[in-house]
Amino acid sequence: MKHNDHQDPGVAAQQAVAGLARTVETVSRDVAALKGGMRNAASAGEVARLATIVSELGDLMTHAPAKRGGTAGEGKDKPEPIRSWLTLAEDETAVQAVLSELLPWLQTVFLRYSDARDGVPPCWLWHPEIVEELLWLMDAWTAAYQGPEASNKLVGDWHDRQRPGVTRRVAAYAPGCDALAHRDPADQVAVTVPLAIDADPFVTWWATNRDHNGPAPTKEQVKAGRRGGLAAVSDTAGGHR
Incomplete structure (x- = not known):
């Protein structure tokens, strides 16, 4: 029995077990016949074939991939975290790295859409919630167009659902806002949790x-x-x- 690389390991294991059961049944009949005084030249060959199947089955189960939903980190790499502007490290290099990607993408992609140009306020950098929306939308665009699983389905979802949703929310976060509205003292706490x-x-x-x-x-x-x-x-x- 040889394992086919294109065959699902679980299916191969089931087939191996079924073959093992058939072989055991054959050997059992041979042993019974020998006990009754009958000669059966095939018995030694059947026993050897049984040993080979057991060995290959053990090898197959040893190299089978771990089941999904097992212990975290078992059989697979830990997934990369999704980056967020709101929880970004308080480090100028990290912030600069994000904006160095986001600003050209806004120019090249997002602001090509008229509703996006109408909805993004001039003071968008003062609004962390807006930067957060634009950042994840950029990452979704990158995954859809350039990622390892890029596909027309992901592109369609970006156009049909993700981009319109972000555009709508960004316009609602700061309607009519502009840079003149952001003249508060710089040392004030931006957000406090009531009570x-x-x-x-x-x-x-x-x-x-x-x-x-x-x-x-x-x-x-x-x-x-x-x-x-x-x-x-x-x-x-x-x-x-």
Whole structure:
């Protein structure tokens, strides 16, 4: 029995097992016949063939590829992480490397589409969420056109779904925004999580009493966590606003 490189190892193993079963059955009949005093010259050959099949079957199972879904890293290389502008290393070289790819791609590919030119605001570099969208769209374009699995199907998906989706979201992130809107002091924190410092009561609520309403917000929490501060709500404790 010889393994065909073009044959699925699992199918080959099943065929080998089936052949082994047939051979064992034949040998069993030969042994029974010998015990009854009958001569069977083929028995030695059958035993030798059985040994060969067992050896080849063991070799086949040893070199069979690991099943998908096994232990991480077993039988395959660890996949490359998808790069993200939002979690990019705080390193000027890393940032420069990304922009050195993204800027020419925007010029050559993305901004060739009129809806893209209309949707990308002049201040797009001030908006990390916009850079993030454009970065993954560029990487998707590269995979579709130039990657090892490039195909017309991936290209079609990029045109039909991915590019229009990113173009639509980018236009919605900063409608009417321009560079003049970005005159805030440079040392201000760009993003804060509302009420993050007051999370402890919510931990207790969700861990012990989630079937009831959560803790009522204080005036200080409302001021910190809602646009308009205290003026945005009535002067009452708890309840819906």
